[in-house]
Amino acid sequence: MIQFINTLLIGITAGSIYSLMAIAIVLVWRSTRVINFAQAGMALLSTYFGYEAMVHLNSFWIALPVAMAGGAAVAAFIELVFMRFLLKRSAHGAISGVAPIIATLGLLGVIRALTSSIWGGQDVRIVGPVSNVGYSIGANTLAFSPLKLLILVTVIVLVLLLSLLFQKSSIGLSLRASAFSPEIARLSGIRVDAVRTLGWSLAGASGAVAGMFQTVNGNGSFSPDSIEFSLLLVSGFIAAVIGGLDSLIGAVIGGLVLGLVISFVLMYISSSLFFIAPFVILLIVLFLRPQGIIGAKAARRA
Amino acid sequence: MHRLKSSNNLIYFFVFGFILFLASNRVDELRVYQGASIAVFVIAIASIILLTGYSGQVSLGHGALLAIGAYSAAVARNEFNVPVVVCFFIAVLSSALGGVLLGAAAARLTGPYLAGVTLALAIGLPSLANQFPILGGEQGLIFDVGFPPLSLGEEFTQYKWFFWISSLAALISMWLLSNILGSRYGRNWRAGRSNEVAAQLAGINTGRSKILAFTISAGVAGLAGALLSMTIGTVSPSAFPLALSFSLLTGAVLSGVTTLSGVMIGAVTLVAIPEIADVIANRIGASERITTNLPGLMVSTLLIITVLFVPHGPVEQHRSRKAKKLVQKKN
Amino acid sequence: MSLEVSQLTIHHGAICAVNDVSFTVKQGELVAVIGSNGAGKTTLLRTLSGLNKATRGSATWKGHNLLHSKPELIVRHGVSHVSEGKAVIPELTVNENLELGAIWRKNKKESVASKSEITSIFPRLGERLNQRADTLSGGERQMLAIGRALMSKPEILLLDEPSLGLAPLVVEQIFQTIRDLTTSMGLTVVLVEQNAMGALKIADSGVVLNLGKVAVSGSATSLIADPQVRAAYLGY
Numbered sequence: 001m002i003q004f005i006n007t008l009l010i011g012i013t014a015g016s017i018y019s020l021m022a023i024a025i026v027l028v029w030r031s032t033r034v035i036n037f038a039q040a041g042m043a044l045l046s047t048y049f050g051y052e053a054m055v056h057l058n059s060f061w062i063a064l065p066v067a068m069a070g071g072a073a074v075a076a077f078i079e080l081v082f083m084r085f086l087l088k089r090s091a092h093g094a095i096s097g098v099a100p101i102i103a104t105l106g107l108l109g110v111i112r113a114l115t116s117s118i119w120g121g122q123d124v125r126i127v128g129p130v131s132n133v134g135y136s137i138g139a140n141t142l143a144f145s146p147l148k149l150l151i152l153v154t155v156i157v158l159v160l161l162l163s164l165l166f167q168k169s170s171i172g173l174s175l176r177a178s179a180f181s182p183e184i185a186r187l188s189g190i191r192v193d194a195v196r197t198l199g200w201s202l203a204g205a206s207g208a209v210a211g212m213f214q215t216v217n218g219n220g221s222f223s224p225d226s227i228e229f230s231l232l233l234v235s236g237f238i239a240a241v242i243g244g245l246d247s248l249i250g251a252v253i254g255g256l257v258l259g260l261v262i263s264f265v266l267m268y269i270s271s272s273l274f275f276i277a278p279f280v281i282l283l284i285v286l287f288l289r290p291q292g293i294i295g296a297k298a299a300r301r302a
Numbered sequence: 303m304h305r306l307k308s309s310n311n312l313i314y315f316f317v318f319g320f321i322l323f324l325a326s327n328r329v330d331e332l333r334v335y336q337g338a339s340i341a342v343f344v345i346a347i348a349s350i351i352l353l354t355g356y357s358g359q360v361s362l363g364h365g366a367l368l369a370i371g372a373y374s375a376a377v378a379r380n381e382f383n384v385p386v387v388v389c390f391f392i393a394v395l396s397s398a399l400g401g402v403l404l405g406a407a408a409a410r411l412t413g414p415y416l417a418g419v420t421l422a423l424a425i426g427l428p429s430l431a432n433q434f435p436i437l438g439g440e441q442g443l444i445f446d447v448g449f450p451p452l453s454l455g456e457e458f459t460q461y462k463w464f465f466w467i468s469s470l471a472a473l474i475s476m477w478l479l480s481n482i483l484g485s486r487y488g489r490n491w492r493a494g495r496s497n498e499v500a501a502q503l504a505g506i507n508t509g510r511s512k513i514l515a516f517t518i519s520a521g522v523a524g525l526a527g528a529l530l531s532m533t534i535g536t537v538s539p540s541a542f543p544l545a546l547s548f549s550l551l552t553g554a555v556l557s558g559v560t561t562l563s564g565v566m567i568g569a570v571t572l573v574a575i576p577e578i579a580d581v582i583a584n585r586i587g588a589s590e591r592i593t594t595n596l597p598g599l600m601v602s603t604l605l606i607i608t609v610l611f612v613p614h615g616p617v618e619q620h621r622s623r624k625a626k627k628l629v630q631k632k633n
Numbered sequence: 634m635s636l637e638v639s640q641l642t643i644h645h646g647a648i649c650a651v652n653d654v655s656f657t658v659k660q661g662e663l664v665a666v667i668g669s670n671g672a673g674k675t676t677l678l679r680t681l682s683g684l685n686k687a688t689r690g691s692a693t694w695k696g697h698n699l700l701h702s703k704p705e706l707i708v709r710h711g712v713s714h715v716s717e718g719k720a721v722i723p724e725l726t727v728n729e730n731l732e733l734g735a736i737w738r739k740n741k742k743e744s745v746a747s748k749s750e751i752t753s754i755f756p757r758l759g760e761r762l763n764q765r766a767d768t769l770s771g772g773e774r775q776m777l778a779i780g781r782a783l784m785s786k787p788e789i790l791l792l793d794e795p796s797l798g799l800a801p802l803v804v805e806q807i808f809q810t811i812r813d814l815t816t817s818m819g820l821t822v823v824l825v826e827q828n829a830m831g832a833l834k835i836a837d838s839g840v841v842l843n844l845g846k847v848a849v850s851g852s853a854t855s856l857i858a859d860p861q862v863r864a865a866y867l868g869y
Contacts (some may be wrong), residue, residue: 002464015417016761029414034414035414035417035418037362037417037421080573085610086609086610089610089611089613090609090613097358097413098354098360098413098559098866099609099613101360101362101413101414101417101608102360102551102555102605102609103605103606103610105362105548105551105602105605106602106603106605106606106609107602107606108548108602109548109598109599109601109602109605110599110602110603110604110606112598113383113596113598113599113602114595114599115593115596116591116594116595116598117591117592117595117599118591120591121591121594153361153708170732170736173725173729173732173733173736174736175482176724176725176729177722177725177729177733178738180722180723180724180725181722182732183684183716184716184720184721184722185712185733186683186684186703186705187682187684187704187705187708187714187716187720187782188705188708188733188736188737188738188781188785189705189708189709189736189737189785190705190733191705192705197568230425230544233421233425233544234421234422234425234426237418237421237422238418238422241415241418266684270433271430272429272430272432272433273425274429275425275429276426276429276430276433276722277426278422278426278429279419279422279423279425279426279427280424282419283407283419286305286407286410286411286415286419287407287410
């Protein structure tokens with residue numbers, strides 16, 4: 001029983017981090033209709049910003065916003081100087097559908113190589129603000145620590161803030177209108193280009209939080225070659241697809257589903273299925289519900 | 303017209319291959335080894351071009367298909383002592399089988415979804431090696447094709463043997479591929495790529511056509527995988543990292559995904575980049591960190607530049623420029 | 634103080650969609666631009682609102698150059714465009730679609746005021762404020778599209794085929810509303826229509842486009858009386 005509860009708790013915490021990554025993918029997809037495979041790379045870079053802030057200021061609560069701001073800035077920069085140009089150039093031609101995907105992969109490679117040459121391939125450490133030792137109930141220790149609680153609460157707060165922004169503010173209305181119909185948005189006087197940059201920045205910030213939490217939730221260390229990083233790379237995408245790619249709530253649900261499935265597979269089946277489990281879930285979802293758990297009817301095919 | 307062109311290119315390819323054969327007698331071992339790598343990359347890149355350029359599907363996970371081929375060849379060799387030539391056929395068949403499954407999934411998906419599925423596969427599949435003891439876990443398996451036959455002479459080195467085998471395989475697969483692309487199937491793929499609905503209306507079963515493309519591409523990739531592990535000598539998860547899939551895709555984009563004829567460009571570039579990076583790093587006296595990351599940086603930067611400025615590859619770019627000039631002359 | 638289009642030429646790739654078109658719309662006037670499929674009506678309208686690029690010529694509204702500007706800036710000069718095919722965002726609610734129209738205005742109070750104005754013009758929208766736009770009927774969507782455009786308090790409204798795919802009774806209703814808007818609010822309207830008769834009936838004047846060129850133009854009554862126009866576009 002205690003094992004079951006622990007598996008559940010581990011899955012939910014990990015899943016909440018994947019949710020953030022999925023939200024980042026969804027935000028970019030909604031604003032530019034591009035799957036940003038470089039999102040994990042951007043999260044990695046932001047985590048290094050956070051790490052630098054930790055080294056110099058020694059406070060996680062300063063490092064987190066620093067990472068977020070850094071992630072937002074990097075994302076805005078990429079959208080402004082790179083994606084606009086790319087989408088204009090690759091709008092037509094035989095590989096127009098594939099070009100943005102390949103380009104974001106190229107970006108991923110560049111960011112990875114750059115971070116690795118600046119900070120080296122070795123692990124660097126970020127210490128969480130509170131203890132990661134599990135609470136105990138009687139003789140049992142739960143796989144749920146103050147740190148995990150903190151992560152969960154922060155993610156919930158961020159998601160709530162984000163959905164408030166989207167549903168209740170006029171910036172949110174601009175973001176949604178630009179996502180659904182750029183032309184009508186422009187005719188309504190919305191500066192769609194600026195809104196796209198904003199969407200990317202929000203994604204960058206969200207990915208930064210995912211990167212920071214993924215690091216402290218694991219063993220506290222990370223590097224461009226660590227498993228944490230590869231996991232962010234696939235989990236964000238898979239969780240976003242499970243959730244239907246267009247929906248923030250879907251992204252959260254997708255992240256949780258993914259976190260729970262991985263956690264249970266690891267505990268009850270085999271730990272070497274760590275990376276193959278997400279793939280299998282993805283295939284199952286795409287076959288059973290190609291529009292995602294929460295998805296518009298718009299098919300994936302066209 | 304198209305057919306004529308591809309057979310012309312094939313002749314160039316043969317001539318080029320022959321020069322390489324001759325050259326292999328004159329250069330040092332490292333170059334011979336690189337030659338073998340180029341041949342392997344030619345095959346792997348051709349399999350991606352077939353998929354992406356001709357049938358409009360994207361695969362970020364070709365590394366996984368290479369791994370299937372490599373592992374099945376090694377298992378066949380080690381467990382059942384199958385002759386080497388047959389091992390290569392087994393590699394092709396088992397990867398092709400993987401391709402059928404992946405293709406069945408792919409026929410329902412496009413663009414970003416397919417990219418994501420193949421990406422997840424590339425990350426996930428190699429880790430399966432730890433699940434089944436027969437695959438040898440992290441250490442992997444030995445894949446030994448044996449010494450070159452004595453009839454080739456005493457001075458015929460192991461690397462030269464690798465080079466011969468992989469070059470022969472490359473020539474055969476290029477010949478087969480350009481024939482397939484010139485056939486009805488190739489036309490169906492191109493039709494489906496340009497406009498899926500129109501192709502369906504013209505009576506092409508685009509779903510089946512996509513699965514076929516995936517199957518053939520996977521089979522070719524499996525051959526490349528077996529050859530790759532032959533040159534390395536072992537098969538292990540670390541031989542098929544995500545970076546391999548990305549490199550192959552880069553090679554395909556550099557070659558120009560819409561035509562097979564540029565395939566050498568990508569293959570040579572991929573093999574040359576580490577060496578060029580080394581020279582640059584030495585010249586500028588870069589630190590070790592930068593030296594180790596320079597090849598990756600160069601590959602990715604090249605990928606981005608190519609997508610931005612020569613999205614259809616150098617060969618197609620050259621052709622369309624020539625065509626434009628011709629039009630201008632006529633006017 | 635008017636919309637001045639002169640010698641406007643627009644290309645779609647190699648095809649010349651609008652060729653040397655000139656006309657003037659005076660303030661407070663309702664002008665119908667009619668013509669068959671492919672005459673260049675929609676292209677003309679999209680260029681006036683900044684969605685398409687012109688090759689040559691000029692177009693100004695109250696002295697503001699409409700070419701070489703972006704749609705999101707042109708709307709700030711009081712030019713509001715309702716594009717073809719019930720231009721609403723189906724994923725948003727009626728209320729949100731309306732708010733969208735005034736989103737660039739900083740003054741919130743003003744936009745609330747204009748929302749009640751619009752629901753008084755189209756009472757059915759007022760009843761459905763919290764429904765998603767994709768639950769509306771075709772006619773209601775067209776009303777919503779016009780309502781959204783009106784939210785920004787435009788001085789000139791560019792309407793692209795508001796009658797498209799609607800039942801005759803609904804078309805009549807919408808045309809009547811357009812006429813009322815012009816008369817009572819002093820709005821200037823450029824109405825692009827294939828339904829030539831319906832459009833000319835409510836218009837002050839008309840421009841007939843044929844293969845990208847102005848075939849005839851003049852007052853609406855003179856166009857209805859013109860035997861050639863009658864034969865080609867009015868069907869009798």
